[in-house]
Amino acid sequence: MQPILEISRLTKTYSGGFTALKGVDLTINKGEIFALLGPNGAGKTTLIGAVCGLVRPTSGTIHAFGEDMASNWRSLRARIGLVPQELATDMFEPVRRAVSDSRGLFGLAPDAGKIEEILRALSLWDKRDAQIRTLSGGMKRRVLIAKALAHDPELLFLDEPTAGVDVELRRDMWRQIALLRERGTTVILTTHYLEEAEEMADRVGIINKGEILMVDEKAAMMERLGRTEALISLAQPLNEIPEALSAFPVTLAEDGRVLCYRGDGGGEGGGAGTTEVAQLTKALIAAGIDYTAIDIHESSLEDIFVNLLEGGAA
Numbered sequence: 001m002q003p004i005l006e007i008s009r010l011t012k013t014y015s016g017g018f019t020a021l022k023g024v025d026l027t028i029n030k031g032e033i034f035a036l037l038g039p040n041g042a043g044k045t046t047l048i049g050a051v052c053g054l055v056r057p058t059s060g061t062i063h064a065f066g067e068d069m070a071s072n073w074r075s076l077r078a079r080i081g082l083v084p085q086e087l088a089t090d091m092f093e094p095v096r097r098a099v100s101d102s103r104g105l106f107g108l109a110p111d112a113g114k115i116e117e118i119l120r121a122l123s124l125w126d127k128r129d130a131q132i133r134t135l136s137g138g139m140k141r142r143v144l145i146a147k148a149l150a151h152d153p154e155l156l157f158l159d160e161p162t163a164g165v166d167v168e169l170r171r172d173m174w175r176q177i178a179l180l181r182e183r184g185t186t187v188i189l190t191t192h193y194l195e196e197a198e199e200m201a202d203r204v205g206i207i208n209k210g211e212i213l214m215v216d217e218k219a220a221m222m223e224r225l226g227r228t229e230a231l232i233s234l235a236q237p238l239n240e241i242p243e244a245l246s247a248f249p250v251t252l253a254e255d256g257r258v259l260c261y262r263g264d265g266g267g268e269g270g271g272a273g274t275t276e277v278a279q280l281t282k283a284l285i286a287a288g289i290d291y292t293a294i295d296i297h298e299s300s301l302e303d304i305f306v307n308l309l310e311g312g313a314a
Contacts, residue, residue, distance in 0.1 A: 004030040004155055004186050005051065010060030012046055012210075020046040022210040024060070028155075033177065033187045035197035035218075037305055038207040044190045045085060047207070048157050052082045064155065078106045081153030083144045085160045085190075091133035095124055095143055098132060103150035118146045121176055138169040145173065149180075156180065158189040162196065174200060194305055206308050213308055221304060229297045230261040230277045235290035244287040248280050259284075259291070274298075 005028040012021040020043050028034050038044050049055035051062055053073055062069040064076045089098060100115050119125045122142045127135060132143055141161065148156060158177070162170045174196060177187055191197055197204060198218065205215040214221065237256035251260045263276050277296060284291060 002030045003027050004065060005188075006061075006063040007047075007051070008061045008063075010047070010050060010062065011058045012043075012050060012055060013058045020210050021050070021057070021060075024207075024210070024212055026205060026212060026215065028186060028188060029203075030186055031181065031184055032202040033181055033189070033200055035201035035204045036188060036190050036207060037194065037197060037204060038190075039309065041209075042207045043210040044207060045159055046210075048082070048159055048188070048190070052080060052157060053077055078151065079154045081148035081151070081156040083141075083148045083156070083158045083161050085163065087137075087140050087144065089132060089140075089143065089147065092131055094129050094131055095119070095135075095146075096128040098143060099146045099150050102147040106151040108151050114152075115150065118149050121179070122146050123172060138166055142169070142173070145176070153185065155186045156188070158187065158191075160190055160192065162191065162193060170196075206305060208309055227298075227303070228261070228263050228274055228277060230280070231295040232259040232261065232281075232284070232291050233257065233293040233295075234259060235292050238289070242287055242289065244283055245280070248276065248283070250280070 007024055007026040010021050010024040013019045024047060036044050046055055050057045065079060067076055069076055096115060096119065099118060100110060116125065119128055122145060124142055124146060127139060132140060145161060162173055177200065180187060201218050203215065204218050204221055206213045234257055238252055239256055241250060241252065249261060249263050253260050261277060261280060
């Protein structure tokens with residue numbers, strides 16, 4: 001795929017001495033949805049701000065659309081949209097005017113039809129003449145998305161776009177993001193709702209303490225780092241692991257009443273772990289060990305994320 005954004009050795013150290021970014025390297029492909037995940041303070045917003053001209057990097061380079069951002073900032077920024085984490089807008093301005101004015105900020109002529117299309121797509125048309133201050137938190141966040149889309153950006157940053165949004169509005173937003181991808185817009189998002197990143201993203205990057213820990217295609221990451229876990233409830237408790245089960249990665253819990261399996265091969269569809277659980281049940285039957293229930297769990301993206309932050313994944 002053709003890169004739309006290339007970040008190389010990017011650092012940011014603030015005047016107080018805090019280093020928010022530590023030599024970040026990141027390449028974003030045209031047309032993908034990329035999820036940037038990390039805990040609070042990991043550097044996500046600083047990285048987005050550096051690309052969007054809100055933060056001046058200490059060192060490193062940013063190339064967007066094949067051009068150097070430092071040399072061509074004004075023209076390149078016009079091709080980038082940003083939905084900030086904070087609700088930063090004039091709360092007394094009517095919705096339609098606020099969105100239309102955002103288009104004008106990038107030197108584009110008024111386009112009432114385009115503004116109507118955006119507002120209808122985000123279920124804001126009925127609120128077009130309402131002052132932003134009168135809207136709910138979720139609807140205010142929709143206005144931020146509408147403002148970011150007003151100038152038809154090719155690259156769109158969404159910094160926690162669904163924070164404070166109820167489930168129904170959140171699902172509507174993700175439908176809109178899917179439509180943007182279909183139109184060829186490249187989307188980079190940060191989110192604390194990891195199940196959304198798992199569902200929507202093509203690739204996932206994990207950042208912590210200003211450093212990129214991993215970037216990979218979502219499916220490949222889940223296949224490589226995922227785990228299969230199984231809890232097998234035994235009909236009779238065991239005092240120790242029988243010799244017949246010694247080849248399996250199992251332990252005993254709950255005073256020997258539960259056999260715990262943890263193996264490789266999590267992610268979509270399971271994998272080696274699921275096959276090994278089947279082999280384990282056959283070994284139990286062959287050894288005359290009866291069981292009453294099996295609870296199998298495949299790793300989610302959240303499991304992998306937490307494990308990486310805790311230093312538990314290679």
